[in-house]
Every structure is written in structure tokens, then in C-alpha cells.
Amino acid sequence: MNTINRQWRIVGRPEGQAGTDHFEWHEEPVPVPGPGQVLVRNLVLSLDPTNRLWMWERDTYLPAQKLGQVMRGIAVGRVERSESEALPVGTLVSGLLGWQDYAVADARAVNRLPADPAMTPELWLGLLGHIGITAYFGVTDVGKLVAGETMLVSGAAGAVGSLACQIGRILGARVVGVAGTADKCRWLVDELGCAVAIDYRREDLVEGLARCCPEGVDVYFDNVGGPMLEPVLDRMNLHGRVAVCGAISQYNRTDVSQFDPGPRNLFLLVVKRLRMQGFLTSDFASRAGEAIRALSQWHRDGLLRFRLHEVEGLENAPAAMNMLFVGTNLGKLMVRIAR
Amino acid sequence: MNTINRQWRIVGRPEGQAGTDHFEWHEEPVPVPGPGQVLVRNLVLSLDPTNRLWMWERDTYLPAQKLGQVMRGIAVGRVERSESEALPVGTLVSGLLGWQDYAVADARAVNRLPADPAMTPELWLGLLGHIGITAYFGVTDVGKLVAGETMLVSGAAGAVGSLACQIGRILGARVVGVAGTADKCRWLVDELGCAVAIDYRREDLVEGLARCCPEGVDVYFDNVGGPMLEPVLDRMNLHGRVAVCGAISQYNRTDVSQFDPGPRNLFLLVVKRLRMQGFLTSDFASRAGEAIRALSQWHRDGLLRFRLHEVEGLENAPAAMNMLFVGTNLGKLMVRIAR
Numbered sequence: 001m002n003t004i005n006r007q008w009r010i011v012g013r014p015e016g017q018a019g020t021d022h023f024e025w026h027e028e029p030v031p032v033p034g035p036g037q038v039l040v041r042n043l044v045l046s047l048d049p050t051n052r053l054w055m056w057e058r059d060t061y062l063p064a065q066k067l068g069q070v071m072r073g074i075a076v077g078r079v080e081r082s083e084s085e086a087l088p089v090g091t092l093v094s095g096l097l098g099w100q101d102y103a104v105a106d107a108r109a110v111n112r113l114p115a116d117p118a119m120t121p122e123l124w125l126g127l128l129g130h131i132g133i134t135a136y137f138g139v140t141d142v143g144k145l146v147a148g149e150t151m152l153v154s155g156a157a158g159a160v161g162s163l164a165c166q167i168g169r170i171l172g173a174r175v176v177g178v179a180g181t182a183d184k185c186r187w188l189v190d191e192l193g194c195a196v197a198i199d200y201r202r203e204d205l206v207e208g209l210a211r212c213c214p215e216g217v218d219v220y221f222d223n224v225g226g227p228m229l230e231p232v233l234d235r236m237n238l239h240g241r242v243a244v245c246g247a248i249s250q251y252n253r254t255d256v257s258q259f260d261p262g263p264r265n266l267f268l269l270v271v272k273r274l275r276m277q278g279f280l281t282s283d284f285a286s287r288a289g290e291a292i293r294a295l296s297q298w299h300r301d302g303l304l305r306f307r308l309h310e311v312e313g314l315e316n317a318p319a320a321m322n323m324l325f326v327g328t329n330l331g332k333l334m335v336r337i338a339r
Numbered sequence: 340m341n342t343i344n345r346q347w348r349i350v351g352r353p354e355g356q357a358g359t360d361h362f363e364w365h366e367e368p369v370p371v372p373g374p375g376q377v378l379v380r381n382l383v384l385s386l387d388p389t390n391r392l393w394m395w396e397r398d399t400y401l402p403a404q405k406l407g408q409v410m411r412g413i414a415v416g417r418v419e420r421s422e423s424e425a426l427p428v429g430t431l432v433s434g435l436l437g438w439q440d441y442a443v444a445d446a447r448a449v450n451r452l453p454a455d456p457a458m459t460p461e462l463w464l465g466l467l468g469h470i471g472i473t474a475y476f477g478v479t480d481v482g483k484l485v486a487g488e489t490m491l492v493s494g495a496a497g498a499v500g501s502l503a504c505q506i507g508r509i510l511g512a513r514v515v516g517v518a519g520t521a522d523k524c525r526w527l528v529d530e531l532g533c534a535v536a537i538d539y540r541r542e543d544l545v546e547g548l549a550r551c552c553p554e555g556v557d558v559y560f561d562n563v564g565g566p567m568l569e570p571v572l573d574r575m576n577l578h579g580r581v582a583v584c585g586a587i588s589q590y591n592r593t594d595v596s597q598f599d600p601g602p603r604n605l606f607l608l609v610v611k612r613l614r615m616q617g618f619l620t621s622d623f624a625s626r627a628g629e630a631i632r633a634l635s636q637w638h639r640d641g642l643l644r645f646r647l648h649e650v651e652g653l654e655n656a657p658a659a660m661n662m663l664f665v666g667t668n669l670g671k672l673m674v675r676i677a678r
Binding site for chain 1: 399400408451564568570583584585586589595596597598599601602603604605606608609610611613614615616617618619622639
């Protein structure tokens with residue numbers, strides 16, 4: 001067992017992309033759990049677009065991080081010391097364990113994961129974790145997608161987007177993905193079962209939407225926010241739904257005041273009786289089991305592909321985070337901290 | 340019985356406010372109903388913000404009107420000749436009967452109204468018609484307002500808004516109205532039971548919202564659209580709802596492309612898990628009875644005030660319509676065609 005806990009702490013508020021200036025490497029003794037707590041050895045750390053949002057000075061759906069704190073992050077780890085009967089040593093857990101080797105956490109603040117050797121820590125961080133649960137409820141509960149409908153997914157080659165596309169296909173919908181490279185678009189069509197894909201860097205969106213959604217859009221699974229919403233609203237069908245999952249196009253700003261203006265055609269919500277609804281995994285915490293059962297079954301049946309993009313070493317986390325915004329990761333981005 | 344049918348026909352697409360240039364007065368013989376049809380003598384004509392939208396060249400939730408057609412309008416009238424057993428002579432009906440003295444309509448295309456002398460044609464056009472039904476379902480079904488919550492209503496002194504305010508109060512919510520004159524604001528508080536009101540022409544909206552909604556907004560009943568949404572989203576509470584009823588601030592434009600940009604902070608839909616939903620009365624046609632029962636009961640119990648602003652004479656309809664956009668009408672605007 002190590003005696004040193006390596007950490008990345010947040011020490012600055014980025015304008016634009018976050019960089020190594022905004023994080024500080026810190027080493028301290030491995031902490032000791034108190035009563036009701038556990039010491040978790042982090043194994044894999046999830047990097048998500050929302051991490052950038054957590055660096056804002058302003059509160060979002062979580063309180064803003066204070067400068068000097070360990071950078072917040074979702075990780076899967078194993079209990080190495082336990083002062084809680086609920087979580088014996090060796091238990092696999094997930095939670096907001098931070099960008100560090102070791103975390104002390106209240107036993108109630110982490111999720112206990114089943115000891116199934118087929119379900120690796122990586123799966124619990126992605127397919128069966130916040131990523132998969134977000135995609136599942138976004139499509140089924142918020143989007144209320146029905147077989148035969150058309151679902152448009154932006155950020156379709158991303159972690160959540162690629163699962164949303166496949167869930168839509170499994171449910172019998174026609175799925176159209178939007179991504180930023182020809183390779184990603186090919187992957188969407190050839191491997192994930194999208195009917196067609198739009199490379200938004202090479203094709204005008206209005207034309208792309210007309211080409212790919214000749215019968216309109218019933219559900220828009222929106223991962224990107226920003227200017228794309230306006231042409232999509234123009235193509236939405238009567239009683240369509242917009243499941244607002246995220247706005248990665250906007251996160252590299254200091255605050256909402258720097259966000260792009262919203263669509264001029266919001267009034268189409270009335271004309272077409274549309275519903276736009278934002279959601280987070282945490283809203284579905286009590287129903288997570290439903291999503292995990294469906295996703296693991298589809299995974300066992302070979303219906304769901306889930307690609308990992310693994311970066312080796314905690315020391316590389318700050319640089320790796322920006323891959324999400326440049327679009328260079330292919331699959332769910334995670335940092336390997338230990339095996 | 341008259342032999343001449345006087346009509347206003349639409350002959351131009353306005354830029355900005357509609358004016359007498361865009362309508363043409365026309366007189367023709369009273370038409371004769373065919374099999375399954377009735378001849379309706381229009382009594383009162385409803386003027387609604389949405390009329391302006393119907394003058395666009397582009398389809399909205401109804402097909403665009405062609406130039407030369409009788410101007411579309413909701414009216415209540417009485418059957419004067421009938422070729423349908425379902426609607427005997429003397430029956431009171433409502434429907435899209437147009438800006439004219441007489442309309443020939445398919446019996447199935449109009450609503451038969453009960454012969455209750457306490458329920459006047461004016462009530463059927465407003466409180467118990469599309470206005471009341473819109474307010475009722477907007478608050479209860481789309482807004483899902485619950486006792487103890489705060490509801491913000493824009494266009495609160497308008498026909499739908501003033502009913503939405505009162506329905507909110509009856510359901511036990513704290514209602515905050517936004518209107519454009521001190522008189523209207525006094526009316527909202529003194530007579531309709533709003534807790535407080537914001538005169539948006541005299542007070543900065545951000546300050547007004549902070550003053551009037553210190554505990555945030557749970558439901559925003561939006562009649563006006565435009566720039567007001569951004570500061571409201573900033574004040575919405577977790578899991579808040581925006582019932583998008585209309586966008587009167589935007590209708591005097593030629594097309595959506597001239598609408599104001601949308602809010603920069605739409606991403607707050609995710610942060611606060613908000614739902615924005617557009618709706619029209621027609622979506623609730625099968626449940627209209629539920630609304631009419633509740634509204635007429637509240638009306639009998641003296642809980643609901645409904646103010647009429649009656650303009651005398653079909654010839655004054657085009658000029659009267661603009662009162663809605665200048666804000667000079669006090670109460671539901673309608674044109675008296677006959678008694």
C-alpha cells in the first residue's frame with residue numbers, strides 16, 4: 001500500500017480551455033477514514049464535459065469548487081480500509097472521488113458495485129454508470145422515443161451520444177447522428193446503426209438536416225447546445241421532444257453570460273407543441289437499477305458497443321480533459337489511475 | 340334577415356402592425372348552406388394576438404391564409420338556416436367563423452354550445468371558450484402548478500393571463516403578474532389576487548423579479564416570449580416549468596427570422612432540470628369539458644373575474660386588433676357584430 005496520495009487541485013478559473021495552469025499537483029499522506037467512512041483506492045477516473053463546468057466560479061447543479069480543493073471527478077475504486085460494515089475491504093465503489101489516488105468518503109456517499117467479474121471498473125464508469133444511465137433515461141423517459149420515430153443525436157460520437165444512438169436503434173427508431181469528423185460519422189453508421197450521419201464541420205446543418213431528416217425530427221437528444229438548436233427546431237415534428245442533456249459547445253466560457261444567444265424560433269414550441277426538458281442522471285438515481293438491467297442485458301446480447309479511450313496515469317488528467325472539447329477522443333474518455 | 344354579408348378580407352402581409360391597408364371591406368350576398376351545413380349569424384368576434392400570426396405568409400399551427408380570403412377569426416353565432424339535423428335553427432355555436440356577418444360552415448366544424456341563458460355568447464368566447472380553456476390547461480396540465488408554489492405570469496392583464504393568475508390563486512399558489520401599466524398592475528393585485536405585480540415599463544425586470552420572487556419561480560406562464568425569458572430562467576427553481584402559451588412581443592414581425600434571439604442561458608434547463616412546453620387549446624379539445632366545468636363553477640362562486648373590452652361594429656375590427664399590441668385594451672377584446 002502506498003503512503004502518498006497524489007492529487008490534482010483546482011487553483012484557477014480558466015477563460016477558454018482549462019490548462020495545466022489551472023491545476024496544481026499535490027502530494028500528501030494517504031488519509032485515514034473516520035467512523036462510517038472508507039478509504040478508496042481510485043482505479044479509473046471519468047473525464048466528462050461537465051468537469052469544465054465544475055471549474056466555474058458560479059454554482060451550477062453542484063456548488064462551485066473552491067480554489068485549492070481536489071478537482072472533483074467521478075471515479076471507480078476499491079475499498080482499502082473500512083470503518084463501515086456496509087462496505088468491507090475489497091468492495092468496488094463509484095462516486096465523486098476526485099482527481100487523486102485515494103479518497104476518504106462516507107460510506108453512504110458512494111455507490112456499492114456488485115462483485116461480478118464480467119463487470120469491470122471501466123464498465124461501471126461508462127456503460128453501466130452515469131454515462132449509460134443518462135443515455136437510457138434521456139431517450140426513454142425524457143425523449144419518450146417510440147419505435148418508428150426519428151431521433152437526432154448531437155455529440156453522437158461522444159460517450160453519452162453513442163449510447164443514445166444505439167438505444168434509439170434498439171427501440172426501433174431511425175437514428176441520425178451529428179459528429180465532427182468523417183471517421184466518427186462512419187463509425188456511427190457502420191457500427192452503431194445510425195441510419196445516416198451529419199459531419200457538421202463539412203456540411204451546412206440546415207442542408208444536412210433536410211437531407212437526413214426528410215420526415216422531420218421527433219426527438220432531439222441534445223448534447224451540444226449552442227447555435228444548432230435553431231435549425232433543429234425548424235425541423236421538429238408536431239409534439240416533438242428535446243431532451244437537453246448538455247451543452248458542450250458552450251462550456252469553455254467563463255459564465256452563462258458568454259454563451260451564444262438562444263434560437264430565435266423558440267416560439268415554435270407553441271406552433272408545434274414541443275417539449276424541451278433538461279435532465280441529469282441524479283434525477284433518476286432511484287430508478288438506476290432499471291437502466292443498468294436493460295443496458296447490461298443489451299450488452300450481453302451484443303447489441304451495444306461501448307468504446308473506451310483510456311489515458312494512462314493520473315498525471316495526464318488535465319491535458320486529457322481538453323480532448324473532449326477538441327473532439328480528439330474516440331469513445332468514453334477515462335484516466336487509468338491504478339489496476 | 341339581411342341579404343348582404345359584410346366581410347373583412349386579408350389582402351396584404353403587414354410588416355410591423357397590421358393596418359387597414361391589409362384588409363379589404365367586401366359585401367356579397369348571404370351564402371346558402373349545402374347539405375350537412377349551417378348558416379351562422381355571427382354575434383361576437385374574438386380578437387386575439389394569434390390573429391396577427393395568421394397573417395404571415397408562412398404556415399404556423401394553421402395553414403397560412405391566402406390573400407383574398409375572409410380574415411380568419413373565432414366567433415360565436417347563432418344558426419339561422421340549417422341543413423343539418425345536429426344543429427337546428429337557433430343553436431348557439433362557436434368556431435373559426437371569420438370576420439364577417441354570416442358564415443356557412445360544416446356542422447361538424449363548429450362547437451355546439453348549450454342553451455343556458457346564464458351563459459352569454461361573450462362568456463363562450465372568453466371565459467368558457469378558447470381563452471379560459473387555454474389558461475386552465477396551461478396552469479394545471481402544462482404548468483402542473485401545486486399549492487404553495489410561485490407562478491409568474493407575463494401578459495398578466497391580458498385575456499388568458501388574467502385568468503391564469505386567478506386560477507393560480509384559486510389553486511393556492513402565490514401569483515406574480517407582469518403587465519405594462521400601473522393601472523393594470525393595480526388591477527392584478529387588488530382584484531385578481533396576485534401577491535404582487537411588476538410593471539415592466541417602469542421597473543427593470545431583473546430587479547422586479549428579485550423583488551417579487553425572492554424564493555424563485557416554480558411555474559412561468561409565458562404569454563409574451565422575447566427577451567423576458569432570460570432573466571426568468573435565471574430565477575427559476577429546480578424542476579420548474581415554463582408553459583409557453585404565446586409570444587405577443589414577437590408577432591408584429593414578418594417571420595420568425597426577425598424574432599429576438601433566444602435566451603443565452605437555455606443551458607439552465609439542464610442545471611435546474613427545467614421543462615419548457617408549448618401548447619394550444621386544440622391539444623385539449625377532448626378534455627374541454629373538464630375545464631368548462633371548473634371555470635363555470637368558479638365563475639358562479641364569484642372566484643373568477645372576467646373583464647370584457649367590447650368594440651362595437653365589424654367595421655372597426657382591423658383597427659381594434661392593434662389594441663392588443665399597444666396594450667390599450669383592458670380585458671378580453673371582442674367585436675360586437677350583432678345582438
